[in-house]
Every structure is written in C-alpha cells, then in structure tokens.
Amino acid sequence: MVNVSVGDEDYVSILNYFRQCNPGVTMTYTDGHIPSIPTPLFTxxxxxxxxxxxxxxxxxxxATTCGLVNGSSPCFSRKxxxxKYAAQQCVEWLGAQGYLVPSASGSHGYTVPKGSAGSGAQDEGGVSTPQxxxxxxxQLNIAVPRYEMQQLDGVGGSLWSGELDWGRDQGLVPEGSGRVDKVLGKKACREQMAMEALAVLQRIEREREAQLAMVMGNQGDY
Incomplete structure (x- = not known):
C-alpha cells in the first residue's frame, strides 16, 4: 500500500455538487480489489x-490527468x-481547467461558473465564444477562421492541439494566433482557440477604431 494522503476535504460531495450544477455531466467509479494479507486493498x-x-x-x-503513483493507481485499505482519492484528482483538475472555482461562499468551498461544463461557455445572453x-x-469583414484540430496520443482522456486557419486574411493576424497545444478534450481545445481568436479580433477592432478617430480628428483641423 502506498502512503497517499487524501486530507479531510469531502471531494465526493464537491463532485456531486458539480454534477448537480451541470446536468449533462456523468461520473462513474470503477473499483479494483487486490487480495492482500492481512487485509485486502482497493483502487x-x-x-x-x-x-x-x-x-x-x-x-x-x-497518465494524462496525473495522480498515478509509480505508474499505477495507489492502493488503499478502504474502498x-x-x-475519495480519485475524486480529489478530478476536483483538482476541474479547478485547474476553470470548471470549479474556490469560493468561501460556495457549496463545499467551490462555485461552478455558469455554463462551465454542460453546454459550453456562454455569456449572459447565451452567446458562445465561437459565435x-x-x-x-x-462586423470587421474578416474571414471566419477554420478550427484545425489534431488528436494526440493520450491515456485516460484525449489530448488535442489546434491551429486557426484565417484563409485570405491570414496576413492580418500575428503568426501563431489561435494555436494551442496539449488541451484535454476536443471541445475544450476549440473553446481555447476561439478565445484566442476573439482576443485577436478585439485588438484589430480597437486598432481600426483608433485609426478612424485619428482620421476624423485630422479632418476637424481643416
């Protein structure tokens, strides 16, 4: 048995709360039993x-989401x-991905951002980042980029990399804009690419507005 501490946090209840906030999420445990003396061990x-x-x-x-010990799931004397250890790894990963946010006022010390994992990130008007x-x-008369994604080898979940193809307007954006690497999940990869694209477009919008303001200001001098 590997000496692994899971602390006092009720990670199983935190995940139940997360699932209640995201009806589209399902979670299942797969338990393993290892005969051992004097007591059996569990994974x-x-x-x-x-x-x-x-x-x-x-x-x-x-191997993809971490938590293995010496390449295997650690063993415990109680199922x-x-x-709880598996739930702990999941909670920590969800937190790192932004699907769970620590909060003193939230249930079990966490809150779930609106639209976090059930149907995609949306603003209050229900508009997703790709939209x-x-x-x-x-609005800017720029070609809508194509999301070119490729699945990488992964264990326990798929890793994806992606790059945006801006077509005829490739020269308008900095090289590498929208490129992401080793993102866990195809839709999460697309979402990150869309966020990168949105940041580029918003910068172009600000630059054009500044140029227009400068032109209008110069005309006012005559």
Whole structure:
C-alpha cells in the first residue's frame, strides 16, 4: 500500500455538487480489489463524461490527468478512501481547467461558473465564444477562421492541439494566433482557440477604431 494522503476535504460531495450544477455531466467509479494479507486493498478510478469537455470520458487518476503513483493507481485499505482519492484528482483538475472555482461562499468551498461544463461557455445572453468570433468577423469583414484540430496520443482522456486557419486574411493576424497545444478534450481545445481568436479580433477592432478617430480628428483641423 502506498502512503497517499487524501486530507479531510469531502471531494465526493464537491463532485456531486458539480454534477448537480451541470446536468449533462456523468461520473462513474470503477473499483479494483487486490487480495492482500492481512487485509485486502482497493483502487478506484473515476470516469468523468461531459460532451463539452470531451467526446470520451476523462479518467482520474491517469497518465494524462496525473495522480498515478509509480505508474499505477495507489492502493488503499478502504474502498471509500480509494474513491475519495480519485475524486480529489478530478476536483483538482476541474479547478485547474476553470470548471470549479474556490469560493468561501460556495457549496463545499467551490462555485461552478455558469455554463462551465454542460453546454459550453456562454455569456449572459447565451452567446458562445465561437459565435462571438463569427459575429465580430462579419462586423470587421474578416474571414471566419477554420478550427484545425489534431488528436494526440493520450491515456485516460484525449489530448488535442489546434491551429486557426484565417484563409485570405491570414496576413492580418500575428503568426501563431489561435494555436494551442496539449488541451484535454476536443471541445475544450476549440473553446481555447476561439478565445484566442476573439482576443485577436478585439485588438484589430480597437486598432481600426483608433485609426478612424485619428482620421476624423485630422479632418476637424481643416
């Protein structure tokens, strides 16, 4: 048995809260039993499935999401402790990805951002980041970029890299704009690319507004 501490935090309840806030999320534990003397040992992995995060389940612990000890899931003398460890790895990963946010006023010390993992990130008007990109592209008369994504080898969840193809307007954006690497989940990869694209478009919009203001100011001098 590996000496791994899971602390006093109720990670299983935190995940139940996360699932309640995201009806499209499913979680299942897969428990392992290892005969041992004097008492049996237990392992557990947690499969998290959300179509926004990835098309296939993301596994905790795993080589992709971390949490393995010497290349394997650690063993515990109690099944509940093994499940708690798997839940801990999941909670920490969700926090790192921005799907769970620590908060003194939230349930179990966390809050879940609106639209975090069930249906994609949206603003209060229900507009997703890729939709914002399309709208701003039309407004600026810039080609809507194509999301070129490639799946990388991964264990326990798929890793993706991506790059934006701006077509005829490639020269308008800095080289490498919208390029992301080793993102866990295809939809999460697309979302990150869209956020990069939106930042580029907003910068172009500000530059054009500044140029227009300068022209209008110069005309006022005559």
């Amino acid at each position: 557990s992995t947690l499969n998290l499935h959300s179509t926004h995060i990835d098309e296939s389940p993301v596994t905790f612990p795993s 509940k402790e093994a499940q 914002k990109v399309e709208q701003l592209c039309r």
